[in-house]
Amino acid sequence: xxxxxxxxxxxxxxxxxxxxxxxxxxxxxxxxxxxxxxxxxxxxxxxxxxxxxxxxxxxxxxxxxxxxxxxxxxxxxxxxxxxxxxxxxxxxxxxxxxxxxxxxxxxxxxxxxxxxxxxxxxxxxxxxxxxxxxxxxxxxxxxxxxxxxxxxxxxxxxxxxxxxxxxxxxxxxxxxxxxxxxxxxxxxxxxxxxxxxxxxxxxxxxxxxxxxxxxxxxxxxxxxxxxxxxxxxxxxxxxxxxxxxxxxxxxxxxxxxxxxxxxxxxxxxxxxxxxxxxxxxxxxxxxxxxxxxxxxxx
Numbered sequence: 001x002x003x004x005x006x007x008x009x010x011x012x013x014x015x016x017x018x019x020x021x022x023x024x025x026x027x028x029x030x031x032x033x034x035x036x037x038x039x040x041x042x043x044x045x046x047x048x049x050x051x052x053x054x055x056x057x058x059x060x061x062x063x064x065x066x067x068x069x070x071x072x073x074x075x076x077x078x079x080x081x082x083x084x085x086x087x088x089x090x091x092x093x094x095x096x097x098x099x100x101x102x103x104x105x106x107x108x109x110x111x112x113x114x115x116x117x118x119x120x121x122x123x124x125x126x127x128x129x130x131x132x133x134x135x136x137x138x139x140x141x142x143x144x145x146x147x148x149x150x151x152x153x154x155x156x157x158x159x160x161x162x163x164x165x166x167x168x169x170x171x172x173x174x175x176x177x178x179x180x181x182x183x184x185x186x187x188x189x190x191x192x193x194x195x196x197x198x199x200x201x202x203x204x205x206x207x208x209x210x211x212x213x214x215x216x217x218x219x220x221x222x223x224x225x226x227x228x229x230x231x232x233x234x235x236x237x238x239x240x241x242x243x244x245x246x247x248x249x250x251x252x253x254x255x256x257x258x259x260x261x262x263x264x265x266x267x268x269x270x271x272x273x274x275x276x277x278x279x280x281x282x283x284x285x286x287x288x289x290x291x292x293x294x295x296x297x298x
Contacts, residue, residue: 004033015288020138021244023289024289024290025289026270026284027285027288027289028288028289029285030288031274031285033281034281034282034285037277037281037282038278038282040274040277040278041275041279041282042254044094044098044271044274044275044278045098046097047089047091047094048091048094048095048098049095050199051088051091051092051094051095051239054089054091055085055087055088055092056076056085056087056088057084057085057088058088059084059085059088059089059091059093059245060082060084060093060243061084062082062084063079063083063105064082064083065081065083065086066078066079066083067080067082068080068257068261068264069083070259070261070263071263075087076265077090077263077264078261078263078264079264080250080253080254080257080261080264081253081254081256081257081261081264082124086250086263086264087203088268089245089250090247090250090267090268090271092245092266093245093246093247094247094251094271095251096157096224096240096244096245096246096274097227097230097231097246097247097248097275098158098289099188099229100160100161100226100227100230100240100246101166101223101224101226101227101230102167102223102226103161103165103227104161104162104164104168104226104229105165105168105219105222105223106165106219107161107162107164107165107166108164108166108167108168108169108171108172108217109172109218109219109222111166111169111172112168112169112170112171112172112175113167113172113176113208113215114178115130115173115176116173116174116175116177116179116180117175117176117177117180117203117207117208118203119131119173119180119183120177120178120179120184120207121178121180121184121199121202121203121207127177129236130173131173133175134169134173134174135168135170137167137169137170138170138171141161141166142167142168142225142229143229143232143233145167146163146164146167146229146233147233147238149166149167150163150233150238151269153237153240155238155240156206156241157240157244160230160233160240161237161262164226164229164230164233167229168222168225168226171218171222172215172218175214176211176215177214179210179211179214179215180207180211183206183210183211184207188206189202189206189207189291197296198235200283213290214287214290216286217283217286217287217290218282218283220282220286221279221280221282221283221284223279224275224276224279224280224283225276227247227272227275227276228272228276230246230248231246231247231251231272232248233248233250234246234249234252235247235248235249235251235252237252244289246268247268247271247272248268250264250265251265251268251269254268254269262267
């Protein structure tokens, strides 16, 4: 007689447990609006990176006989008062706006995370001095602080990135300090200290990796704020300078012609609004995916 292999009923139809990465992406893309935002963000980034390939015209090529033209097959978004193609300027301006927003966020995050860890780990007078300085900086609006620093150190793309980053450092300091203070009291940190681990090893090997999730969310949302700040500074003439142009400078250049050629001003404004909204929505989705408390796992 043939032997019949016993089947354990408990092993049938048991769903496989998702990995952390799979859970993150399933939560990230569970809302259709996030998929739309990711597609829009990808189009902005792709268009900015490959602007020299996609743009039909040189963004600085002024043809006065074609000035202030409307939307047509030759110029998809018309031309400005100097005859420059608006669509080409949108692509190249997005390259500058995105670069400034991302780089300024990285500068703010790098400085703020380091200072926040130092304040939380060493405490005492170090923590007190750092937090009083942060409170003093946060009492001044970011754009006002940036304007003051630009007046002292001058404009220019590199200066603009550094100054915008420095003006937003206190936000990252406070976030990193709050996370590090909780992690600092954990048992595994006490064990590392007992075993003689160095301060730098503990901060960068244990504290930073365990505090990185909310910082990633803040960085994602901060990029949109940096783009808005750059647009505001460029609009009043102290941000991105000629010969470079950004979406903020495009709006500034076209404000005089808003009645006669509204597309020239509306198109970069729509780009700024869309990009900031998409970044904020994606930041919220990233927060939901990275925070286990919002997933009901804690």
